[in-house]
Amino acid sequence: xxxxxxxxxxxxxxxxxxxxxxxxxxxxxxxxxxxxxxxxxxxxxxxxxxxxxxxxxxxxxxxxxxxxxxxxxxxxxxxxxxxxxxxxxxxxxxxxxxxxxxxxxxxxxxxxxxxxxxxxxxxxxxxxxxxxxxxxxxxxxxxxxxxxxxxxxxxxxxxxxxxxxxxxxxxxxxxxxxxxxxxxxxxxxxxxxxxxxxxxxxxxxxxxxxxxxxxxxxxxxxxxxxxxxxxxxxxxxxxxxxxxxxxxxxxxxxxxxxxxxxxxxxxxxxxxxxxxxxxxxxxxxxxxxxxxxxxxxxxxxxxxxxxxxxxxxxxxxxxxxxxxxxxxxxxxxxxxxxxxxxxxxxxxxxxxxxxxxxxxxxxxxxxxxxxxxxxxxxxxxxxxxxxxxxxx
Numbered sequence: 001x002x003x004x005x006x007x008x009x010x011x012x013x014x015x016x017x018x019x020x021x022x023x024x025x026x027x028x029x030x031x032x033x034x035x036x037x038x039x040x041x042x043x044x045x046x047x048x049x050x051x052x053x054x055x056x057x058x059x060x061x062x063x064x065x066x067x068x069x070x071x072x073x074x075x076x077x078x079x080x081x082x083x084x085x086x087x088x089x090x091x092x093x094x095x096x097x098x099x100x101x102x103x104x105x106x107x108x109x110x111x112x113x114x115x116x117x118x119x120x121x122x123x124x125x126x127x128x129x130x131x132x133x134x135x136x137x138x139x140x141x142x143x144x145x146x147x148x149x150x151x152x153x154x155x156x157x158x159x160x161x162x163x164x165x166x167x168x169x170x171x172x173x174x175x176x177x178x179x180x181x182x183x184x185x186x187x188x189x190x191x192x193x194x195x196x197x198x199x200x201x202x203x204x205x206x207x208x209x210x211x212x213x214x215x216x217x218x219x220x221x222x223x224x225x226x227x228x229x230x231x232x233x234x235x236x237x238x239x240x241x242x243x244x245x246x247x248x249x250x251x252x253x254x255x256x257x258x259x260x261x262x263x264x265x266x267x268x269x270x271x272x273x274x275x276x277x278x279x280x281x282x283x284x285x286x287x288x289x290x291x292x293x294x295x296x297x298x299x300x301x302x303x304x305x306x307x308x309x310x311x312x313x314x315x316x317x318x319x320x321x322x323x324x325x326x327x328x329x330x331x332x333x334x335x336x337x338x339x340x341x342x343x344x345x346x347x348x349x350x351x352x353x354x355x356x357x358x359x360x361x362x363x364x365x366x367x368x369x370x371x372x373x374x375x376x377x378x379x380x381x382x383x384x385x386x387x388x389x390x391x392x
Contacts, residue, residue: 004048004059008225011045015151018159018392019140023047023115027136029106032117034140035277035301036212036220037195040117043140044088047115057086062095072196073101080109089116094139095224099131106134119220141330141355142194142302145186146322147390150201152176153180160390162332166348166369169388171386173377183376186386190303190319194326202245213239213309213318216276235269242279243309247318267292277301285346296336302326317353320373320385322353339365352385 003224020043023030034040048057048357056238057122058079062072076087087105088346092098102114110206122141131168146157157176163313165172176182193200195212198205217235221227227235237259256266281295303322306314321341328334328344337343348367351357355374359381375384 001058003064004057005054006107007059008048008054011049013046013050014049016046017043017147019138020047020051021044022138024051025136025342028113029102029131029135030113030115031122031135031137032115032140033122033137034117035099035142036216037143037197037209038140039196040140041090042196044090044115044117046132048086052086056084057088058084059088059090061090062098063091067095071101072098073104076101076112076114077108080112085111086113086115089114090117091118091288093122093220093235103131103134107133108247110160119224121272121278123218123222123224136303141392142304142329143189143196144392145182145189145193145386146328148189148193148390149180149185154180157390159237159392160387161217162328162344162348162391165383165387165390169378169383170366173384173387177376181376182384182386183374189389190323192304194302194304202290206304209304209308213278213305216278220276221272227269227272229331234261235273238266238269239273239278239309242273242298243300243306244312245298246306247297247321248283249296250294250298252294264282264292267294270295270298278305278328280322282325282334282336282342285333285343299325318372320354320371322350323369324385324388327391332391 017039032040032043035080044059048054048059060075066376079087093318105112106114147160150156156231160172172309192202192205195209199210217232221232221235222229232244238255241255252266255262259266270281274281280299280301282297282299283293284296287293296365299322300309303314303319306319306322325334325342328342332345335343337349340349342350342352344350349365349368350369350371351359351362352371353373354374357370357372359370360369370382371385371388372378372382373385375382378384
């Protein structure tokens with residue numbers, strides 16, 4: 001238990017994300033999925049430090065060498081026998097029989113609460129059907145612009161609903177601007193603010209982000225999918241093509257020929273990169289989003305990735321669209337549309353652009369809005385782009 005106690009004592013609690021409240025529910029089995037680097041481990045350690053009696057809780061990471069010769073279920077049985085009530089398991093996808101043994105522990109110990117984390121591509125339902133019926137699973141995204149702003153300014157701006165932004169953005173912006181000038185922080189967020197490790201060293205941020213992407217491709221994909229290590233090179237080729245071209249409408253035939261793979265395999269690769277939260281696929285609301293559906297458009301998952309993965313300068317228009325797609329997708333359905341840039345929740349149409357953008361593309365469309373960069377405040381259907389970063 002020394003390792004757990006040491007990590008808990010060292011974790012910072014200066015900034016704790018709202019999603020920690022999801023760990024306080026009465027559910028006995030909670031899963032946290034998310035991309036590498038978004039702060040899953042920190043959330044577990046903060047939960048122990050701020051909410052639990054330390055002698056009744058233990059944190060373990062399942063890539064620890066201890067579990068190469070010891071079974072997880074035996075470890076949990078021993079911990080419960082000593083009075084343990086909370087087991088927090090990190091990196092479960094690194095342990096071969098994780099789903100079966102977690103299910104066994106859940107069924108054996110009716111007073112035990114288990115919280116586990118795994119890759120964003122972790123297949124809970126495919127891993128073990130009975131476990132998926134027992135577990136409540138949520139996704140942990142990177143920092144929203146609201147969270148970044150709170151952290152940088154020591155404020156506590158609340159989460160906003162999309163309907164509130166659309167209907168009351170002028171009043172909301174006035175209240176925010178009394179406290180802080182968001183545009184002063186927006187550019188740095190787009191470059192550095194999504195992954196929490198920017199707090200460690202901003203100068204090495206993009207280098208670390210590239211390393212995280214490599215680890216995701218080389219380790220997480222083989223652990224969580226049927227893709228062999230020999231195919232990872234093709235996926236890296238594909239990611240390079242995407243990073244240099246976003247946003248674009250993919251020509252599946254040409255790309256599959258370029259990376260020497262079949263059309264259906266290429267679509268599978270695209271969906272896996274989307275699940276890994278490296279890219280974002282935009283589909284038509286009419287065609288659905290199955291693994292064999294061709295996406296209408298492809299983006300990187302967040303603007304930070306544009307500055308890390310592309311050898312060319314990030315296009316400002318693409319940065320804006322990528323930000324909007326990323327922040328809206330956390331809580332809403334976002335689709336491709338022929339008129340405007342995005343269709344949200346099958347009701348709202350958005351055109352994204354700079355402060356001089358006009359409404360030609362959405363003229364005559366009901367429930368249509370302009371999300372405009374560079375605006376301190378909006379008017380009517382024109383809304384500051386940065387405000388859509390307050391949705392979570």
